[in-house]
Amino acid sequence: MISSTYSYISSYEINGAFNSYGISEVVETKNAKFPVGTLVTSPYIRWEEQTVLPSSIAKDLTILPAEVRDSKIPLSAYIGVLGMHSFTAYGSLLDIGQPKAGETIYISAASGAVGQLVGQIARLKGLRVIGSVGSDDKVDYLLKELRFDAAFNYKKEKIVDSLRAAAPEGIDIYYENVGGEALEAALEVLKPHGRIIACGMVSGYNSGEGYNVKNLFQIVTKRLTIKGFLVVDFNEELNERFRKDVSEWILNGDIVYKEDITEGLDDAPEAFVGLFHGKNFGKALVKITDL
Amino acid sequence: MISSTYSYISSYEINGAFNSYGISEVVETKNAKFPVGTLVTSPYIRWEEQTVLPSSIAKDLTILPAEVRDSKIPLSAYIGVLGMHSFTAYGSLLDIGQPKAGETIYISAASGAVGQLVGQIARLKGLRVIGSVGSDDKVDYLLKELRFDAAFNYKKEKIVDSLRAAAPEGIDIYYENVGGEALEAALEVLKPHGRIIACGMVSGYNSGEGYNVKNLFQIVTKRLTIKGFLVVDFNEELNERFRKDVSEWILNGDIVYKEDITEGLDDAPEAFVGLFHGKNFGKALVKITDL
Numbered sequence: 340m341i342s343s344t345y346s347y348i349s350s351y352e353i354n355g356a357f358n359s360y361g362i363s364e365v366v367e368t369k370n371a372k373f374p375v376g377t378l379v380t381s382p383y384i385r386w387e388e389q390t391v392l393p394s395s396i397a398k399d400l401t402i403l404p405a406e407v408r409d410s411k412i413p414l415s416a417y418i419g420v421l422g423m424h425s426f427t428a429y430g431s432l433l434d435i436g437q438p439k440a441g442e443t444i445y446i447s448a449a450s451g452a453v454g455q456l457v458g459q460i461a462r463l464k465g466l467r468v469i470g471s472v473g474s475d476d477k478v479d480y481l482l483k484e485l486r487f488d489a490a491f492n493y494k495k496e497k498i499v500d501s502l503r504a505a506a507p508e509g510i511d512i513y514y515e516n517v518g519g520e521a522l523e524a525a526l527e528v529l530k531p532h533g534r535i536i537a538c539g540m541v542s543g544y545n546s547g548e549g550y551n552v553k554n555l556f557q558i559v560t561k562r563l564t565i566k567g568f569l570v571v572d573f574n575e576e577l578n579e580r581f582r583k584d585v586s587e588w589i590l591n592g593d594i595v596y597k598e599d600i601t602e603g604l605d606d607a608p609e610a611f612v613g614l615f616h617g618k619n620f621g622k623a624l625v626k627i628t629d630l
Numbered sequence: 631m632i633s634s635t636y637s638y639i640s641s642y643e644i645n646g647a648f649n650s651y652g653i654s655e656v657v658e659t660k661n662a663k664f665p666v667g668t669l670v671t672s673p674y675i676r677w678e679e680q681t682v683l684p685s686s687i688a689k690d691l692t693i694l695p696a697e698v699r700d701s702k703i704p705l706s707a708y709i710g711v712l713g714m715h716s717f718t719a720y721g722s723l724l725d726i727g728q729p730k731a732g733e734t735i736y737i738s739a740a741s742g743a744v745g746q747l748v749g750q751i752a753r754l755k756g757l758r759v760i761g762s763v764g765s766d767d768k769v770d771y772l773l774k775e776l777r778f779d780a781a782f783n784y785k786k787e788k789i790v791d792s793l794r795a796a797a798p799e800g801i802d803i804y805y806e807n808v809g810g811e812a813l814e815a816a817l818e819v820l821k822p823h824g825r826i827i828a829c830g831m832v833s834g835y836n837s838g839e840g841y842n843v844k845n846l847f848q849i850v851t852k853r854l855t856i857k858g859f860l861v862v863d864f865n866e867e868l869n870e871r872f873r874k875d876v877s878e879w880i881l882n883g884d885i886v887y888k889e890d891i892t893e894g895l896d897d898a899p900e901a902f903v904g905l906f907h908g909k910n911f912g913k914a915l916v917k918i919t920d921l
Contacts, residue, residue, distance in 0.1 A: 518846060537849045551842040555809060558828045559858040567850040
């Protein structure tokens with residue numbers, strides 16, 4: 340039996356609010372691998388204070404090291420800035436992107452859970468960082484809080500024009516989250532031998548019709564490399580480096596992150612509905628109990 | 631001054647017939663690097679028996695080793711199956727594609743100068759080879775002479791259906807020469823971690839409008855790698871391996887190739903016009919003189 344503290348609320352599906360990813364403590368157990376007091380993250384968090392889980396799902400529980408209780412980093416970070424999305428960002432940028440100090444990176448959907456961290460890690464690695472987002476508030480956030488070098492609102496400007504202005508000499512890496520027009524613009528401004536880290540491309544996918552990317556031939560003429568990935572492909576060794584590096588960066592203030600925490604189950608339904616009106620800014624979490 | 635033997639005729643532009651790529655012998659010289667009797671390939675072959683070249687273009691002449699005169703391989707091969715297109719095929723398949731025995735490769739424009747060699751090298755490396763071409767004659771040629779495992783006429787069948795029939799378990803490598811529908815179909819049948827060697831993609835390019843490739847998101851979901859290249863990026867060491875391997879394969883009969891040689895300048899104009907009616911089958915060459 341687990342007692343849950345934080346539950347992540349997602350707008351993907353209604354079920355995703357009530358049966359979600361979160362962090363819990365084992366309070367009763369019949370499995371020696373999970374003694375009482377163990378902290379776990381799992382996708383089996385319900386909107387209830389205590390949950391009984393069958394032993395068959397034990398493989399999906401991730402045990403957190405005991406020292407996280409004494410860390411200055413709050414527990415909620417382990418399903419946010421130290422969770423799956425951030426590992427995605429860290430692993431793909433470093434493993435696939437092979438970023439070098441002095442290079443320029445462009446990140447689409449840059450205020451998303453993945454994009455935020457990609458941008459900040461890139462900055463820490465000495466890259467010039469450009470991001471696109473869908474509102475002026477988010478542009479401000481990228482520039483002032485995440486310390487991007489340049490940012491623009493793709494709803495107000497042509498992406499390719501903004502990119503040319505922000506990076507007159509072109510970009511070395513494109514961190515691809517959306518596909519469509521952003522991909523087309525990136526192909527236009529990538530330097531020879533540039534790299535595309537393909538994380539998303541959901542824009543064309545969701546529309547069902549795709550987007551006519553008219554300059555794919557630049558993959559050949561510029562000798563580009565495009566590489567898709569799923570976070571499950573990254574290994575445990577990379578995961579350990581990720582936790583170590585990002586924990587250090589958080590404690591040093593080198594990386595910032597935003598959470599939007601609703602206290603208690605009573606207010607949770609309202610927080611869930613708020614997601615559909617874009618009321619949250621940062622990762623939406625419900626704090627179910629204190630641990 | 632050079633005396634030219636073979637001149638490659640291309641249909642790209644009229645000028646390309648009269649000022650083309652070919653093979654010549656140095657017959658008079660003021661440059662110690664090019665003694666009389668040296669064989670060179672160069673892009674400065676004209677439809678004339680002897681040509682005076684300025685020393686400023688010496689850097690664009692490629693000296694052939696003396697032993698090619700004694701080889702059983704005809705000189706014409708050095709601007710064909712042992713020339714630039716074939717080096718493109720060899721370098722990109724082996725260096726970018728990293729083919730492994732037992733894998734399946736699909737090649738678009740498979741009867742072209744590059745595609746032919748890619749298919750035959752892939753076969754020699756133990757791959758299952760599938761090609762698409764634009765006529766039934768070419769299908770026959772791939773199956774019977776080049777010994778492809780499967781081939782189809784993309785003008786008569788939907789590419790994705792033909793690919794599914796020829797490779798029910800999917801393909802590991804797509805050798806991309808044309809873009810558009812072939813790229814879309816390949817994305818559909820590529821296995822996870824598949825690779826795309828991006829050599830051409832001229833189909834969408836030439837139309838000016840591009841082709842709406844609707845499933846680019848599969849780059850992410852299947853964790854594909856796409857890599858563009860230009861032959862100039864390959865190094866001399868690879869070039870030497872290429873000449874050695876391909877010469878051996880030609881002498882063993884492991885690789886076949888087709889030339890369409892017109893004897894003498896008198897018939898050259900007709901051969902040139904014939905290109906526009908698809909009359910040639912194989913690399914179109916004019917034999918200007920005997921060497």
